[in-house]
Amino acid sequence: MNYEILQLPKIEDVRGNISVIEKDILPYPIKRVYYLYDIPSNAHRGGHAHIELQQCLIALSGSFDVVLDNGNERKSVHLNKPDKGLIIPSGVWRELENFSSGAVCLVIASKEYDESDYIRDFDAFLKYTNQRE
Numbered sequence: 665m666n667y668e669i670l671q672l673p674k675i676e677d678v679r680g681n682i683s684v685i686e687k688d689i690l691p692y693p694i695k696r697v698y699y700l701y702d703i704p705s706n707a708h709r710g711g712h713a714h715i716e717l718q719q720c721l722i723a724l725s726g727s728f729d730v731v732l733d734n735g736n737e738r739k740s741v742h743l744n745k746p747d748k749g750l751i752i753p754s755g756v757w758r759e760l761e762n763f764s765s766g767a768v769c770l771v772i773a774s775k776e777y778d779e780s781d782y783i784r785d786f787d788a789f790l791k792y793t794n795q796r797e
């Protein structure tokens with residue numbers, strides 16, 4: 665499964681920690697930042713793939729699971745640390761679930777919002793991955 669867990673720099677201090685995303689830590693230039701919050705624990709987000717977009721997901725607060733599927737293999741990644749970034753490359757189906765109370769998901773994206781970059785139907789995604797191979 666083609667994803668990566670990035671260890672972000674962490675500056676530890678008795679007053680609290682700082683993590684920084686700068687320079688070329690991410691494998692792409694940053695074009696957009698958004699975040700999911702006030703998420704009910706039974707909510708399911710995602711449920712789509714992107715044709716070109718690459719993203720880095722960070723559990724800024726709380727925890728949640730990210731289910732990844734590349735058309736051949738499915739894997740669940742648990743995010744619960746603000747100094748770990750999950751890099752999801754293009755062409756990977758993702759579903760977000762099991763949100764803890766107070767969970768905040770920060771997303772750092774390689775492109776601006778573009779609905780035509782989404783594949784929101786799983787059968788269409790499987791056809792897309794078969795055509796790509």
Ligand code: T46
Pocket residue numbers: 698700709710711719758760771777
């Ligand atoms: C992803 C997961 C982790 C915008 O207008 N601009 C934006 O930048 C975004 C992200 C969304 N929207 C609108 C589009 C929809 O009308 O907000 C509404 C909800 O978006 P969506 O159903 O795609 O939300 P999620 O949480 O299912 O997915 C989002 C991202 O879209 C997606 O790329 O990987 O978060």
